[in-house]
Amino acid sequence: MSIRGFPRELLDRPPEERLAYFKDYALAHPLxxxxxxALMHVIREPAGASLISVCGPTGVGKTTLLRRVQKELIVQALPDLEKNRGRIPVVCVEAIAPDSGNFNWKDYYIRALEAFNEPLINKKADVALRTASYSGEGKHIPTRSRVTTDELRRALEQALRHRRPDAFIIDEAQHLTKMASGRRLQDQLDSIKSLANLSGILHVLVGTYELLAFRELSGQLSRRKVDIHFPRYRAEYKEDIQAFINVLHTFEHHLPLQEKPNLVQNWEYCYERSIGSVGVLKDWLTRALVSALEEGASTLSLTHLKQHALSISQCEKMATEALEGEAKLKEDDEANGKLLRILGMAEIVSKTGNAGTANSNKQKAAASKRKSNRVGERKPERDPVGVKDHAG
Ligand SMILES: Nc1ncnc2c1ncn2[C@@H]1O[C@H](COP(=O)(O)OP(=O)(O)OP(=O)(O)O)[C@@H](O)[C@H]1O
Ligand SMILES: [Mg+2]
Incomplete structure (x- = not known):
């Protein structure tokens, strides 16, 4: 595999610039x-879906994924924006962890409106927000206490309708699952779903495996929801190990140091302390690079790696959470087998191998694409990767 690596002239640049290069470097790895x-496919062709949920372990690169999607949607929308200046191609908001145990919807709506950077709030949503005074450059929406959560919600609905983004993305959406007794999980998702339905704008929920709590909700709701899994590389699969080693190999070439570090040689250690999540690995390598640059070292050594590795207990906690999420997804697959048996289709499907309809087809396509990347052989029982249509 020939990799171009970092521009050699970087070696003459100050450490801050070298560090900035590595921090900005993004790798398009197979997962x-x-x-x-999968995500772009559903955004382009929602086929009746109003919600997409993207879940994966912490630090796998979910926010990085959605930044890429945002960028692409903006590029794709450019020709239309010339004609339609009011349109915003994509909006992204972060759901904030509640202080009190209860997800704060009022705060969410305000942040969502801010994400639209909305002068619109004054003009078109004036009715809903007549008690709100708007000032400044559109960054901050001061709201008087009299503005109710319902009014803010209506203002958001209008902003969605008028700005018509291709997708409204909620990062850290697992925080939506946080509520004290009194409000059901179903109500939390219903709030988002009805906003999506009323405005006709696809909502994308991105978060950790805690988002899986939403999967068990009613059929009516899940019929309009598509689930996408963004997993870590798993040591049980030869193919994943090879892909993880390829990631290390690529990072080696992009650490702007005199001598190429040998991460591949230490792949087991790198895997252990990143649990196979590329984002965790990247942050770790960044911390180690800071030390190497400060010392003026010619390369990044195992000592640098050890100095900055996450502790065993931190990794154990992350791995336990990841395993729990992966196990839940596996249960869903088993449930699919049960459904086929209830429908009397188990035998037919075992002959044709066409279980899981759209989902398995897309995944087969993705898997064969990955094979062409020469990342080894895929075990047939591998957990789902990519898109999963929820069929009621
Ligand atoms: N493919 C990649 N190439 C380079 N860097 C990456 C890649 N994916 C993630 N990173 C980096 O790894 C770090 C963690 O990634 P990111 O924030 O996207 O993960 P996450 O899954 O959103 O984590 P969290 O669950 O904590 O929100 C970031 O610094 C990000 O820039
Ligand atoms: Mg994130």
Whole structure:
């Protein structure tokens, strides 16, 4: 595999510039590409879906994925924006962890409106927000206490209708699952779903495996929801190990140091302390690079790696959470087998191999694409990667 690597003239640049280069460097590794294609596919062709949920372990690169999607949607919308200046191609908001145990909807609506950067709030949503005074450059929406959550919600609905983004993305959406007793999980998702339905704008929920709590909700709701899994590389699969080693190999070439570090040689250690998540690995390498640059070292050594590795207990916690999420997804697959048996289709499907309809087809396509990347052989029982249509 020939890799171009960092521009050699960087070696003459100050450490801050070298560090900035590595921090900005983004690698299109196979699992990121698969999740990206799956997400873009549903955004282009929602086919009745109003919600997409993208879940994966912490630090796998979910926010990185959605930044890529945002960028692409903006590029694609450019010709239309010339004609339609009011349109915003994509809007992204972060759901904030509640202080009190209860997700704060009022705060969410305000942040969502801010994400639209809305002068519109004054003009078109004036009715809903007549008690709100708007000032400044559109960054901040001061709201008087009299503005109710319902009014803010209506203002958001109008902003969605008028700005018509291709997708409204909620990062850290697992925080929506946080509520004290009194409000049901179903109500939380219903709030988002009805906003999506009333405005006709696809909502994308991105978060950790805690988002899986939404999967068990009613059929009516899940019929309009598409689930995408963005997993880590798993040591049980030869193909994943090879892909993870390829990631290390690529990072080696982009650490702007005199001598190429040998991460591949230490792949087991790199895997152990990143649990196979590329984002965790990248942040770790960044911390190690800071030390190497400060010391003026010619390369990044195992000592640098050890100095900055996450502790065993941190990794154990992340791995336990990841395993729990992966196990839940596996249960869903088993449930699919049960459904086929209820429908009397188990035998037919075992002959044709066409279980899971659109989902398995897309995944087969993704898997064969990954094979062409020479990342080894895929075990047939591998957990789902990529898109999964929820069929009621
Ligand atoms: N493919 C990639 N190439 C380079 N850097 C990456 C890649 N994916 C993630 N990173 C980096 O890894 C770090 C963690 O990634 P990111 O924030 O996207 O993960 P996440 O899944 O959103 O994590 P969290 O669950 O904590 O929100 C970031 O610094 C990001 O820039
Ligand atoms: Mg994130």
């Amino acid at each position: 990121l590409r698969t999740a990206y294609s």
